[in-house]
Amino acid sequence: MYSGSMSTSDRLIESTRELLWERGYVGTSPKAILEHAGAGQGSMYHHFRGKPDLALAAIRRTAEEMRAAAEGVLGSPGSPYERIEAYLRRERDVLRGCPVGRLTMDPDVIASDELRAPVDETLAWLRGRLAALVEEGKEQGQFAPALDSGEIASAILATVQGGYVLARASGSPAAFDTAVRGLLALLAPLG
Amino acid sequence: MYSGSMSTSDRLIESTRELLWERGYVGTSPKAILEHAGAGQGSMYHHFRGKPDLALAAIRRTAEEMRAAAEGVLGSPGSPYERIEAYLRRERDVLRGCPVGRLTMDPDVIASDELRAPVDETLAWLRGRLAALVEEGKEQGQFAPALDSGEIASAILATVQGGYVLARASGSPAAFDTAVRGLLALLAPLG
């Protein structure tokens, strides 16, 4: 399943990431992970204390990757609005959902402060990053000065997360794009 | 767990609704449902063909109830903006998530056209209802005529669904309210 240059531990983490994205924490069994990774029971319990420990490693890696991907778009050249638009319109595997956001619907993830932490931190970071951009846009006269940057950032992030929900409900990525276009229309720069 | 005036079948459905909301489809076992409903295996397999059949009955009931609740707010007197605002600000069990929307993150629900249908229909209905209100608001000069009603409706619905995600990630209902305030600021009536 993976290139031979990957350690067993890495293969386990990568397999867990895939399955968590596909089926969530509750729907992912150690057995499924082992089959996907082509490893035996012993390997997993040698490298990790158990399912929660392995899931934590997987979630952390997914969170880091997502931050990097978002920063790649939000940190690009362009006006604040353009960068927010680029983030909203960026290529996504819409029907698979957000690999970080979907974890919030997992009861066992939410019940564990350790597992929830990287999810919370990632979304909080994204919100802060967006808020800074909105603030910058306000200073440049691109957005109305009366807007609260934090609130707008939250609305942007919520639209993305909710866009996944609408897309998966309808079975079509178009639902995501429609919501994004609606938000962008409301957000459109002054003048 | 339930008043004695409820039939076994109803108790099973109500128990399933609670557990689906709390733990999702994958995380809800027939055994847990039976214990919650105070019924035996036989009862469940007498009234329903199995877990998917019972879940379908539960999801349909939840979907209907949600439509009724939304219509109660969206159909109230007031201007289009006021009614949309009332919908967005309405009392919600934010940290429990949306009992309909959360099902989109359930792999087994999405894999089944039958289980997904009531979810899709409910969100589509809500979107249509919101779009009609936006259209009305445009006619009354409350919203900019250039806005696409369907897109705005999608953005509103996505903000709500995403608001649940942000709230559950942070462990606080405030995150939901912040996103809603941001959207309302962007949506604020002309003049």
Added chain:
DNA sequence: GTCTATATTGGGATAGAC
């Protein structure tokens, strides 16, 4: 209609050989 077996498979983990 409801109950109690019973069956089969899987979830999650430990033990100990190699």
Added chain:
DNA sequence: GTCTATCCCAATATAGAC
């Protein structure tokens, strides 16, 4: 470090008594 054997309990369903 990795493997197989084993354990115990849960998931989902069927059979048949009452």
